[in-house]
Amino acid sequence: MTVFRLYWRIFWKNSVIALIYFMVFIVLGLIQVQNYPEDEFSFSIVKTKIVFVDRDNTEITQGLKSYLEKYAIYKDIEEGKIEEALFYNEIELYVEIPEGFTEALKEGEILPIGIKTGSQAPRAHIITRTIQKYSHLAYVHINNGQDSEALVSKLRDLLDREAVVSEVGRAGADLSESVYYFNYMAYLLLALIISVISVIMLAFKPLEIKRRNLLSSISNRKMNLILLFCNFLLGIGFLLALLVLGIILYPRQVLTGSGFLLMLNAFIFIFPVMALSYLVVTLFDSKNVITACGVVFSLGFSFITGVFIPQFLLDEKILLIAKFIPSYYYVANNNKINEIANLNFQNLRPVLTNFLIQLGFALLFILITVYVAKKRETQEN
Amino acid sequence: MVVKLENVTKTYKKGVRALDNLSFEVRDGEIFGLLGPNGSGKTTSINCLLGLLKYESGNIEVFGEPMSANRYDLKAEIGFVPQNVAVYTELTVYENVDYFCGLYVKEKEKRRRLVEEALNFVSLLEYRNVYPRKLSVGLLRRLNIACGIAHKPRLIIFDEPTVGVDPQTRNRVLEGIKRLNREGATVIYTSHYMEEVEQICDYIVIMDKGKVIAHGTNEELKASIRHGETIEVQLLEPKKEYLELFGKIHNVYSTYYKDDILVIKSEKGSTNIPNVLEILKDKGIKYGLLFSEIPTLNDVFLEITGKELRD
Ligand SMILES: Nc1ncnc2c1ncn2[C@@H]1O[C@H](COP(=O)(O)OP(=O)(O)OP(=O)(O)O)[C@@H](O)[C@H]1O
Ligand SMILES: [Mg+2]
Numbered sequence: 001m002t003v004f005r006l007y008w009r010i011f012w013k014n015s016v017i018a019l020i021y022f023m024v025f026i027v028l029g030l031i032q033v034q035n036y037p038e039d040e041f042s043f044s045i046v047k048t049k050i051v052f053v054d055r056d057n058t059e060i061t062q063g064l065k066s067y068l069e070k071y072a073i074y075k076d077i078e079e080g081k082i083e084e085a086l087f088y089n090e091i092e093l094y095v096e097i098p099e100g101f102t103e104a105l106k107e108g109e110i111l112p113i114g115i116k117t118g119s120q121a122p123r124a125h126i127i128t129r130t131i132q133k134y135s136h137l138a139y140v141h142i143n144n145g146q147d148s149e150a151l152v153s154k155l156r157d158l159l160d161r162e163a164v165v166s167e168v169g170r171a172g173a174d175l176s177e178s179v180y181y182f183n184y185m186a187y188l189l190l191a192l193i194i195s196v197i198s199v200i201m202l203a204f205k206p207l208e209i210k211r212r213n214l215l216s217s218i219s220n221r222k223m224n225l226i227l228l229f230c231n232f233l234l235g236i237g238f239l240l241a242l243l244v245l246g247i248i249l250y251p252r253q254v255l256t257g258s259g260f261l262l263m264l265n266a267f268i269f270i271f272p273v274m275a276l277s278y279l280v281v282t283l284f285d286s287k288n289v290i291t292a293c294g295v296v297f298s299l300g301f302s303f304i305t306g307v308f309i310p311q312f313l314l315d316e317k318i319l320l321i322a323k324f325i326p327s328y329y330y331v332a333n334n335n336k337i338n339e340i341a342n343l344n345f346q347n348l349r350p351v352l353t354n355f356l357i358q359l360g361f362a363l364l365f366i367l368i369t370v371y372v373a374k375k376r377e378t379q380e381n
Numbered sequence: 382m383v384v385k386l387e388n389v390t391k392t393y394k395k396g397v398r399a400l401d402n403l404s405f406e407v408r409d410g411e412i413f414g415l416l417g418p419n420g421s422g423k424t425t426s427i428n429c430l431l432g433l434l435k436y437e438s439g440n441i442e443v444f445g446e447p448m449s450a451n452r453y454d455l456k457a458e459i460g461f462v463p464q465n466v467a468v469y470t471e472l473t474v475y476e477n478v479d480y481f482c483g484l485y486v487k488e489k490e491k492r493r494r495l496v497e498e499a500l501n502f503v504s505l506l507e508y509r510n511v512y513p514r515k516l517s518v519g520l521l522r523r524l525n526i527a528c529g530i531a532h533k534p535r536l537i538i539f540d541e542p543t544v545g546v547d548p549q550t551r552n553r554v555l556e557g558i559k560r561l562n563r564e565g566a567t568v569i570y571t572s573h574y575m576e577e578v579e580q581i582c583d584y585i586v587i588m589d590k591g592k593v594i595a596h597g598t599n600e601e602l603k604a605s606i607r608h609g610e611t612i613e614v615q616l617l618e619p620k621k622e623y624l625e626l627f628g629k630i631h632n633v634y635s636t637y638y639k640d641d642i643l644v645i646k647s648e649k650g651s652t653n654i655p656n657v658l659e660i661l662k663d664k665g666i667k668y669g670l671l672f673s674e675i676p677t678l679n680d681v682f683l684e685i686t687g688k689e690l691r692d
Contacts, residue, residue, distance in 0.1 A: 002483040010471045208467035211433045212528075215461050216484030217453045378394055 003213075003223060007230040010203050011196070017291070018196050018238070025188050026245065047073045048124055050093040051082060058102040060142070063152030064134050067159065071127050086118035087313050093117055093124040095131065105142050110135050116312065125176060133159060178246060178253040179338045182262045185242050186269065186327045187302040192238050193273045195294030197231050198281040202290060205281065231277075235270045242266070261337045261351065265330060268355050272326035275365035282369050282376070306331045326361035329354040382445060383407045383536055383567045384430060389439030391425055391591075399425040400436065401591035407536075407569055407584075412562050414582030415571040416678060418690055422591040423571040424464055427540050431461060443536070457485055460534035460566075464541045466525045468513050474524055475500065475509040482531035499531035502557060519550040526554065530561065537561060538569045543577065555581050575678035575690055587682060594685050603676045606684045607634070609649035610676075612657055613642050615669040623666070630656045 050072045054061050065074075072093075077085050085091045096114035104111045113131060117124045137155050146154065204210070204227060213223055243263055247254045254262065280293045302308055304318050305328040311319065322328040333354040340347045384407040391400040399422045407413040415423050428434040430441050432450040441448045443455050468477045478496045486492045500506045503523035513521060522542060530537055539558065543551045559581055562568050572578050578585055579599050587595045587602070595602055609632070616623070619641050628636045632647040647653045654673050661668055682690040 001487075002480060005483075006469070006472075006480050009476065010469065013471045203469055203471055206467070208463050208465045209469070211428070211431075212461065212463060212467040212481070213484070214433060214450070215431060215456050215459065216481075217457055218484065219451065219453070 003218060003226045004230065007200065007227065010200050011230075011234060014196055014199050017199070018192055021188060021192050021195075022241065025184075025242075028184070047071060048093055048127055049073050049075050049091045050095060050124070050127065051075055051077050051085075051091050053079075053094075053096045055099040056097050056101040059148035059152060060102045060105070060138055061097045063148075063155065064097075064131065067134065067152075067156055068127060068130060071130065082116065083313055086116060087309070089118055091118065093127055095127075102142075105135070105139050108139075110139050118310075130159065176338065178250040178259065178262065179334045181246050181250065182266060182334045183307050183331050185246075185266055186305070186307050186330050187298050188242060189238065189266070189269060189273050190276075190301055190327065191294050191298035193235055193270070194277045194280055194297055195291050196238075197234060197274065197277045198290045198294065199287055200234075201227065201231070201278070201281040202285070202287055205285065231274060235274050239266060239270055257343050258337050258340065261343075261348075262334060265333045265337065265351075265355070268358050269326070269330040271362035272358050272365060275362040275369065276326075279365050279369045279372070282372050301325050301327045306335075311335065326358050329357045329361075333358075382442070383409050384413075384569065385440075385442040386426065386430060387440040387442075389426065389429055389436050389441060391422075391429055391434065391436040399591050400429065403439070403588075403591060403593060405586045405593055405596065407567060410562070410565070410567055411583040412558065412568040412570060412581050414578040414585040415569065415588060416573070416575060416578045416585055416682075416690075417571075417588035418573055418682075421573075421588045423573075423588060424540055425591075426588075427461075427538055427569070427571060431459065431538070432456065458535045460529045460532065460537040462526050462529035462537070462539045462542050464544070464571075466513075466521050468521070468524055468528060470513050473510050473512055474505055474516070474527075477513070477524060478527045478531050481528040485532040495531050495533065499527040502530070502560075503527045504553070518545045519547055522546050523550070523554070526557070530566075534566065536567045536569070538571075540571050541573070542570075543572070543574070551577070573690065575682075579678055585678070587678070587685075589682070589686055595681060599678070602678060602681050606676065606681055607648045608646060608676050608680045608684055610647045610652055611674040611680070612645040612647070612653060613639070613670075613672045613674070614645070614657065614661070615642050615671070617641075617667040617669060619643065626664070627657065627660065630660070 048071055050068075052065050052068070052072075052074055054065060075085075075091050077091060082091075082094050086094065094114070094116040098111045098114065101111050101113075113135065115128055115131070117128070134155060137158050138151070141151060141154060144151075204213075204223075210220075214220060218226075243254075243266065253259055276297070280290055280297075284290050284293065304314070305311070305322040305325050306314060307327065311322075311328075311331060314322070319328075333351055336351055336354070340351070386406075387404050389400050389403045390398070392398045401422075403422070403426055405415075415426070417423050425434065429436045430443065430448060432448050432452065443452075444458065446452070446455060448455060469480065472480060475496065478499055479492065482492050482496050482499070486495060497506075500509060503526050505520065505523055505527060508516065508520060508524075513524065516524065522545070526539075526542055529539075537558075543554055546554065555577060558568055558570065570578065570582060582599070584598055585596065585602060586593050595605065597605065619638060623643060624636045624638070627633060627643065627645050630645070630647070630653055632650050632653060633645055634648055635644075635646040637644050645653070645657060652673065654671075657671075660666075679690045682688075
């Protein structure tokens with residue numbers, strides 16, 4: 001109890017850093033909310049800017065293009081500049097129908113349609129789903145002996161009828177805004193946990209302090225367990241605060257099955273970050289160095305693993321490095337969860353894999369920490 | 382017997398042999414002094430006896446029972462004031478003492494009283510809400526002491542508590558230790574300042590290179606050596622031939638110059654001051670100041686090891 005109280009006392013005295021991070025985050029979050037339409041209703045009023053490249057150019061594919069006019073405004077952009085345009089929000093979606101698409105449908109196969117979305121593309125979702133439905137319907141009805149023109153108008157009918165129903169029946173909600181929020185959380189969790197938890201742990205680190213505590217009725221093991229427990233509580237506390245904020249900002253997105261997955265992902269992400277904070281405090285003895293680590297790791301990791309800039313815009317080489325960092329898998333997982341339309345085991349497999357990878361990182365960091373700590377201890381004896 | 386070390390040998394991982402067959406005993410109710418130059422193994426022996434360090438051979442008993450890292454019952458009766466200040470920089474003076482006291486005393490009201498008492502003891506009451514960063518070295522050392530003694534342990538160990546402290550604070554600390562001892566605590570006091578040890582310790586062990594080189598009371602130690610008196614004369618015109626001249630005096634066993642000061646050392650017996658004065662007058666040697674010094678622990682150390690306690 002004494003140590004427990006001490007921990008929170010020391011936290012309290014270091015809580016200014018946490019408070020500042022939270023304030024910044026809340027302000028950014030609010031700006032974010034204002035930039036987004038607040039519900040699905042407003043999506044339909046504002047049309048999405050898209051680039052539609054039709055390499056097949058049949059009546060069927062042209063039919064899709066004209067149907068999409070309900071939701072989309074078509075833009076012409078040079079092929080090399082697509083990614084840039086996506087990044088700067090000049091367009092929100094890029095669609096590429098592959099050559100031979102219609103032929104393949106007749107053969108009983110749906111060729112994958114190339115789709116790229118921008119960083120902030122909440123509305124693009126409706127379009128990608130419409131495209132999926134269109135191709136599925138076309139696949140089902142194409143060999144009914146109708147001519148293409150009749151087929152296209154039939155598809156339009158079917159889509160119009162289904163549009164209303166399907167919004168209700170969908171399991172995975174459209175998470176685009178909250179995914180952005182959750183991705184951004186990676187930055188904050190890294191910054192908070194490394195700078196706050198590591199700094200608290202630093203207070204317990206000096207050899208003299210350790211020895212002094214060892215002299216009391218508390219064993220080293222018990223002490224470490226109490227600290228671990230407190231750190232865990234604090235980590236969860238940070239997470240909860242951020243989740244509550246997320247729920248307040250995007251209740252319709254977060255309080256869904258997919259939203260739950262996002263929260264679970266964030267919970268799992270706590271583990272590698274906490275392990276990293278232990279590693280940092282084991283390696284460094286100075287408060288300034290540790291605070292700097294908090295800034296450098298959180299910003300650096302966030303830049304190269306797709307928190308600030310979407311992963312698909314990042315350079316291959318950078319992504320290669322990013323794969324050695326747990327937040328890459330956290331962000332990738334958020335994006336993946338957003339893409340899943342139906343929450344079934346098959347679809348969740350990659351998500352689970354990413355959970356395991358994150359936990360693997362936690363284990364790795366812990367092993368390194370234990371190794372370094374053992375080495376240090378030997379030097380002290 | 383409160384503490385008993387028996388043939389303790391400790392070698393650090395880097396190969397430094399810090400304790401070499403070290404044995405000593407601390408009796409109930411005494412102030413026990415552990416005197417030795419820097420690096421002689423004082424801190425190492427304290428850490429071993431507290432169960433903080435492993436050692437490869439020997440036995441250590443505290444309160445008559447074998448001491449080890451998990452004897453929390455024994456540790457609870459020990460107060461420790463480490464050589465390096467061990468306090469939390471995030472906590473105020475009061476909170477620090479309260480924390481360390483709280484490791485032993487759970488009862489709130491009792492603890493509050495003990496903390497107040499400890500702060501009063503080191504005269505830090507007015508600094509209760511100050512953070513350690515803002516304290517001077519002397520005040521910090523006093524806080525360090527308060528943290529170690531607040532729970533009123535039976536045995537208190539001070540590891541060089543006065544390093545870097547002004548003379549006034551030092552005297553206060555020493556007085557305080559005597560008071561704790563009068564109130565019933567057994568004290569182990571380590572230092573490389575012989576004056577402090579002479580001033581407060583009932584029994585003294587002198588260490589060098591991890592070994593006990595002498596032990597006894599202050600008087601016993603001084604009586605054990607042949608040295609009896611040091612006379613120092615400041616000469617206006619020091620000459621080499623004087624060394625021989627004064628060396629001939631009965632009982633004098635060594636003469637040498639320390640700058641312009643002639644040092645004359647004689648064995649135990651009657652004082653040689655009259656003899657020295659007579660020669661000075663006879664030969665018309667001009668001199669400034671003249672001191673005579675009875676033996677110190679430094680002389681004991683010097684005679685046994687051939688080197689000064691402090692260089
Ligand atoms: N962690 C360590 N690793 C290796 N050698 C050490 C370690 N700590 C102390 N030593 C060595 O052990 C010897 C005894 O050191 P110790 O600190 O016990 O001496 P001390 O009498 O307390 O000295 P001081 O008056 O400087 O505090 C010294 O030679 C020292 O260099
Ligand atoms: Mg020492």
